[in-house]
Amino acid sequence: xxxxxxxxxxxxxxxxxxxxxxxxxxxxxxxxxxxxxxxxxxxxxxxxxxxxxxxxxxxxxxxxxxxxxxxxxxxxxxxxxxxxxxxxxxxxxxxxxxxxxxxxxxxxxxxxxxxxxxxxxxxxxxxxxxxxxxxxxxxxxxxxxxxxxxxxxxxxxxxxxxxxxxxxxxxxxxxxxxxxxxxxxxxxxxxxxxxxxxxxxxxxxxxxxxxxxxxxxxxxxxxxxxxxxxxxxxxxxxxxxxxxxxxxxxxxxxxxxxxxxxxxxxxxxxxxxxxxxxxxxxxxxxxxxxxxxxxxxxxxxxxxxxxxxxxxxxxxxxxxxxxxxxxxxxxxxxxxxxxxxxxxxxxxxxxxxxxxxxxxxxxxxxxxxxxxxxxxxxxxxxxxxxxxxxxxxxxxxxxxxxxxxxxxxxxxxxxxxxxxxxxxxxxxxxxxxxxxxxxxxxxxxxxxxxxxxxxxxxxxxxxxxxxxxxxxxxxxxxxxxxxxxxxxxxxxxxxxxxxxxxxxxxxxxxxxxxxxxxxxxxxxxxxxxxxx
Numbered sequence: 247x248x249x250x251x252x253x254x255x256x257x258x259x260x261x262x263x264x265x266x267x268x269x270x271x272x273x274x275x276x277x278x279x280x281x282x283x284x285x286x287x288x289x290x291x292x293x294x295x296x297x298x299x300x301x302x303x304x305x306x307x308x309x310x311x312x313x314x315x316x317x318x319x320x321x322x323x324x325x326x327x328x329x330x331x332x333x334x335x336x337x338x339x340x341x342x343x344x345x346x347x348x349x350x351x352x353x354x355x356x357x358x359x360x361x362x363x364x365x366x367x368x369x370x371x372x373x374x375x376x377x378x379x380x381x382x383x384x385x386x387x388x389x390x391x392x393x394x395x396x397x398x399x400x401x402x403x404x405x406x407x408x409x410x411x412x413x414x415x416x417x418x419x420x421x422x423x424x425x426x427x428x429x430x431x432x433x434x435x436x437x438x439x440x441x442x443x444x445x446x447x448x449x450x451x452x453x454x455x456x457x458x459x460x461x462x463x464x465x466x467x468x469x470x471x472x473x474x475x476x477x478x479x480x481x482x483x484x485x486x487x488x489x490x491x492x493x494x495x496x497x498x499x500x501x502x503x504x505x506x507x508x509x510x511x512x513x514x515x516x517x518x519x520x521x522x523x524x525x526x527x528x529x530x531x532x533x534x535x536x537x538x539x540x541x542x543x544x545x546x547x548x549x550x551x552x553x554x555x556x557x558x559x560x561x562x563x564x565x566x567x568x569x570x571x572x573x574x575x576x577x578x579x580x581x582x583x584x585x586x587x588x589x590x591x592x593x594x595x596x597x598x599x600x601x602x603x604x605x606x607x608x609x610x611x612x613x614x615x616x617x618x619x620x621x622x623x624x625x626x627x628x629x630x631x632x633x634x635x636x637x638x639x640x641x642x643x644x645x646x647x648x649x650x651x652x653x654x655x656x657x658x659x660x661x662x663x664x665x666x667x668x669x670x671x672x673x674x675x676x677x678x679x680x681x682x683x684x685x686x687x688x689x690x691x692x693x694x695x696x697x698x699x700x701x702x703x704x705x706x707x708x709x710x711x712x713x714x715x716x717x718x719x720x721x722x723x724x725x726x727x728x729x730x731x732x733x734x735x736x737x738x739x740x741x742x743x744x745x746x747x748x749x750x751x752x753x754x755x756x757x758x759x760x761x762x763x764x765x766x767x768x769x770x771x772x773x774x775x776x777x778x
Contacts, residue, residue, distance in 0.1 A: 289467055289477035294757070294775045297485045297493045297502035299629045301460055301659045303388045305443040306435070307428030308381045311390040311698065312663065313679045313768060314507075314630070316425035321465060321482075321772045323428035323448030324473060326355045326374070326407075327419055329767040331774065334683050336419050339473060340369060340429060340449065341407070343419065350414040350719070355422075357405040362470035363431045364453035371402030376432035383438055387667060390426035392691060392698045393681065396716070414717040417690075420682035423767075451475045451773050452482065460486050465772060478759055478776030490632055497523060497754050503777070504760065506751040506770070508632040511573040517752045524757075528764020530748035531584040533688070534576075534636065534677050535741050540702040543672040544622045553614035555739035559598045560607035561647045562640075568745055571635050576747035581732050582688050584746045586766070588721065589685035589728035593736035594743060604647045611649060619651040625666070625674035630659035633675045636744070640675075667700045683766040685728050686716055693735060703740035 300314035307319050328339040343355040361369035378400045385391045396415040401408050411418060421427065429449060435441045444457040451473060452465040463484040467477055485502055487493040494513050497505035498520045509517070517523050538555050545551035564578030579585070580592035599606075611618060626637035637654050644650040657665060666674050676699070681687045690712050691697065695704035711734075714727035735741070749764040759774035 286471070287476065289480045290776060292479040292777050293481040293483065294479045294504065294772070294777070295483045295485060295502045296504040296506055296775075297487045297496050298505075298507050299487050299490050299493055299632065300507050301486060301630060302443070303660065303663060304386070304440055305446045305454070305457075306440045307377065307425055307430060308384045308391075309386040309389050309440040310425055311388060312630075317770045318446075318454070318463070319425040319428045319448075320769050321450055321452045322446060322454055322468075323430070323450045324361065324369070325424070325427040325429065326422045328423050329682070329765075329769065331762050331771065332765050334766070336423060339423075341374075343422070346408075350416045350418065350717070351411045353409040353411070353418055355407045355409075357407070358472070360472040361449055362468075362472055363434075363449045364447050364468040364470060365431065365434070366470055367431050367433055369429060369449050371405045371407050373432050374407045374429055375400050375402045376435075376437070377428065377430045380430065380435065380437050381426055384440065386440065388663060390424065390681070390698075392694065393421050393424060393426045395694070396421075413713065416719045417682070417684060417686045417716055420684055420687070424681040426681075449473075451477055455481075462486065475771070475773045477773040479772070482772040482775065489629070497752050500754045503755060503757050504751055504753050504775070508630065509750065509752065510632055510635065511571070511575050514575070514750060514752070515573065523752055523754050525750065525752050526760045526764065528749040528751075528761055529766050530679075530764065530768065531586050531683065531746060531766050532677060532679050532749070532768070533579055533582070533584060533743060533746045534631070534633070534675065535579075535582065535743045536640070537666070537671075537674050537676050537699060537701055538740055538742075539669060539672055539674075540740060542669050544620055545616065550614045550616050552738065553610045553616050554620055555742070556598075556737075557607035557611050557616075557620070557649060558644065559594060559736075559739050559742050560603045560610070561644055561649065562742060562744070563602045563643055564744060566643070567636065567639055571639050572745065572747070575750065576745040579743040579746040582692060582735065582741055582743050583685045583728065583732065584688065586746075587683065587685045587688070589715070589725050591729055591732050593732035596733065597736040602643075604649065607647065607649055618649045619645075620649060621651040621653075622672050623653050623655050625662070625671040626654065626656050627659055627662045627675065628656045630662070631675065631677050633677075637675060640744075667698075669700070679768040680766065685724075686712075689728065689731055690716065692741060693731070701740055703738065705734060705738060708734050 302315040303312050304310040305318045324340040326341040327336045341355040341357045346352040346354050381391050396411045398410045398412045451471050453468045455464040455466045457463045465482045493505050496502045518525050580595040583590040626633040641652045644652045693708045711727045711731040715724040756778040758776045763771045763774045
């Protein structure tokens with residue numbers, strides 16, 4: 247049992263003592279924050295405005311597991327290690343880290359000097375421990391505590407933090423780069439509940455200056471930032487647009503400098519012809535997929551539910567979706583793992599064939615005693631993913647087979663995200679952006695028991711395959727485990743992959759640095775964006 251009050255007193259007492267000594271002696275440590283800030287080059291007198299149709303779930307690292315929220319986390323908070331732009335090689339952020347010993351169970355990080363929160367508090371080892379234990383304590387249904395499942399303990403000795411894992415996990419450094427690794431100030435953030443969005447602080451390059459939910463977020467430089475990122479602007483503003491239509495209009499008029507997520511292919515085509523607008527494409531491994539909630543989906547028994555999922559997989563025409571709905575800016579996806587990552591195989595093509603097969607779909611339904619047409623509601627999101635066109639095409643394909651009677655329903659993102667993970671949607675569309683660019687990030691969150699989507703799928707063999715790939719740094723071993731995992735989950739089909747695509751944004755005027763940040767990590771780095 248953790249003595250929470252004593253734990254909270256520790257950092258507070260340390261800070262109190264630091265303040266007393268500082269007042270008496272004016273130590274170098276006391277001056278490190280302001281000195282470090284004043285020594286940094288001043289950012290250019292540039293304000294950048296980005297428009298988006300996204301909505302955040304929480305700006306607290308303990309309460310989010312979505313790209314819009316993590317975009318704030320990555321810019322306001324530091325993580326121990328990070329991915330630099332355009333690279334998959336992990337480098338220090340707030341700390342230098344290394345594996346201890348020959349295995350992959352003890353990971354040691356030492357904080358770099360002169361790291362400060364935007365309120366002037368120093369970043370300590372106890373803050374790091376507090377941050378990770380707090381994620382597990384809160385265990386938010388919208389958070390990413392599941393990513394910390396390998397962690398047995400985290401302890402600090404001064405500014406050295408030691409993570410001990412339950413088993414070998416070569417992906418642990420990758421996990422630390424994600425939003426769940428955001429370091430919070432133990433003096434400010436409550437241990438057992440989320441910090442209000444407007445009151446967050448971090449030690450990253452920016453601080454949240456003001457926030458109006460679903461309307462506007464204004465970011466200004468952290469005056470005590472001690473990291474190595476150089477800011478190309480003095481202010482970064484996010485405008486949360488009402489719709490993609492208003493977003494298109496605003497970037498065309500110059501009301502926003504950048505339009506980022508979520509524009510339809512038709513809108514992007516129109517923007518390419520707009521005066522003063524540049525459409526920028528970057529690398530990315532975003533995917534879109536169908537989710538079946540095994541508890542509430544149609545079917546009177548497990549065999550019937552499996553047959554229905556397999557029949558959908560047989561009927562789906564991915565190429566038509568990529569060509570007719572997305573005008574070729576996405577590609578058909580035949581595995582939950584994108585084909586750009588090592589370990590990928592076209593498992594759904596191997597199991598269900600390369601083209602739709604209504605006859606086999608009908609046969610599998612008949613064998614399980616399923617009466618057709620199978621009636622269900624397909625849910626989609628209206629603003630976070632802009633999936634109305636995709637949902638309509640899926641409905642058309644499934645109903646045209648004569649085997650299904652699909653109706654459509656939709657919801658705004660904050661409602662959608664909560665409802666999808668609380669057994670309210672039998673079948674729904676979801677998207678995924680990588681926590682880190684490794685095949686494990688496209689398997690472990692989906693197929694661990696329980697998975698983060700709470701879709702009630704659990705297969706012991708798949709869980710063992712995940713353990714094999716996570717426990718090895720040998721590519722051949724990992725690839726073999728990924729192959730078996732993909733084949734089994736294609737046969738079970740709790741998720742049916744549809745497409746994969748890269749990142750696309752539109753800019754108006756002399757915006758710089760945009761393409762540099764559109765990389766497979768999906769970290770949108772405010773500090774890279776400037777104006778020529």
